[in-house]
Amino acid sequence: MKPTVEEIGNLLALKRHERPEDGYFDGFVREFHQRLREEEARQQGLAGWWRKASAWFSDLGASKWAYGGGLAYATVVAVMMTAPRGAEEVSSPAPTPVSHEMKSVPPAAFEQLDALDLRPSTQGSTGEQEF
Amino acid sequence: MPDDSLQPDPDVDLVARARNGDTRAFDALIHKYGEKLYGLVYNMTSHKEDTHDLLQDIFAKAYHSLPRFRGQSSFYTWIYQIAVNMTLNFLKKRKRRGGLSLNELDASFQDDPALVDASHLANPEKQSKLHELQKRLNEAMLSLSEAHRTVVTMFDIQGIPHAEIARILKVSEGTVRSRLHYAHLHLQSKLQDYWE
Numbered sequence: 001m002k003p004t005v006e007e008i009g010n011l012l013a014l015k016r017h018e019r020p021e022d023g024y025f026d027g028f029v030r031e032f033h034q035r036l037r038e039e040e041a042r043q044q045g046l047a048g049w050w051r052k053a054s055a056w057f058s059d060l061g062a063s064k065w066a067y068g069g070g071l072a073y074a075t076v077v078a079v080m081m082t083a084p085r086g087a088e089e090v091s092s093p094a095p096t097p098v099s100h101e102m103k104s105v106p107p108a109a110f111e112q113l114d115a116l117d118l119r120p121s122t123q124g125s126t127g128e129q130e131f
Numbered sequence: 132m133p134d135d136s137l138q139p140d141p142d143v144d145l146v147a148r149a150r151n152g153d154t155r156a157f158d159a160l161i162h163k164y165g166e167k168l169y170g171l172v173y174n175m176t177s178h179k180e181d182t183h184d185l186l187q188d189i190f191a192k193a194y195h196s197l198p199r200f201r202g203q204s205s206f207y208t209w210i211y212q213i214a215v216n217m218t219l220n221f222l223k224k225r226k227r228r229g230g231l232s233l234n235e236l237d238a239s240f241q242d243d244p245a246l247v248d249a250s251h252l253a254n255p256e257k258q259s260k261l262h263e264l265q266k267r268l269n270e271a272m273l274s275l276s277e278a279h280r281t282v283v284t285m286f287d288i289q290g291i292p293h294a295e296i297a298r299i300l301k302v303s304e305g306t307v308r309s310r311l312h313y314a315h316l317h318l319q320s321k322l323q324d325y326w327e
Contacts, residue, residue: 003323008315008319008322011268012318028161028183028187032190035187
């Protein structure tokens with residue numbers, strides 16, 4: 001059998017007796033204030049940091065642009081110096097061993113040197129040109 | 132519940148003082164409306180710890196939003212709107228993370244004399260099944276859509292008139308009545324096999 005709408009309503013109305021225990025809202029308010037204090041402290045922390053940063057920056061006056069420019073330049077240089085450079089490297093071929101073997105001169109070559117007349121000559125026998 | 136169109140807001144002074152940083156004035160507002168809001172949130176969430184956390188969030192939101200409160204509605208209507216919206220948002224999130232286990236339901240009102248009487252009238256031979264009735268009622272409530280559970284909580288449990296519910300939810304009175312009608316049909320069918 002279906003309950004009537006009135007019966008459903010009466011049953012649901014009993015749920016309005018569901019209340020927190022006595023004194024609940026005293027503790028609730030204490031917790032609420034604790035929460036507000038924590039939120040305020042957190043916001044003051046953030047606000048304080050921001051205030052200090054703003055004050056420092058505004059104290060710099062006209063030189064802030066120089067500081068800013070210098071900082072930006074230093075950042076760019078630092079980035080360039082720390083960037084990977086693998087692409088620029090050229091791989092060199094593996095070194096081949098160099099041979100220093102001494103070759104003996106054949107005796108026939110010495111004989112040919114001996115046969116040459118290496119004495120100084122004044123008669124232009126060496127083919128000097130005369131003017 | 133005050134009717135905004137007929138009476139001035141009785142909390143004008145407390146609100147003005149709270150807005151100027153008088154935390155005692157806001158404490159008075161918490162004590163004045165905390166229990167009503169607790170009933171709203173608890174009957175929409177069926178969970179005590181969620182209710183407590185949500186209520187803290189609701190009052191914190193109201194406290195921080197006081198400078199933007201224009202007084203176009205009563206403070207109670209305004210904070211009730213905050214409570215309904217925040218609770219509905221919370222329920223959507225809870226649904227996404229897996230819903231509520233019925234084991235977590237609070238059974239604190241099963242010893243309520245009024246419930247004992249009602250159970251006795253409805254079914255004299257089954258008084259021992261009070262807990263079952265409470266569980267079934269909560270199950271039936273949780274099986275309602277959020278919109279339907281909201282109007283049932285406000286109308287049947289908290290006794291707020293249709294017009295005020297319409298104002299809080301920013302819908303027409305017809306919409307409120309229609310939602311109530313379908314919610315009651317749903318609850319009737321859910322409790323049908325228990326009701327002998």
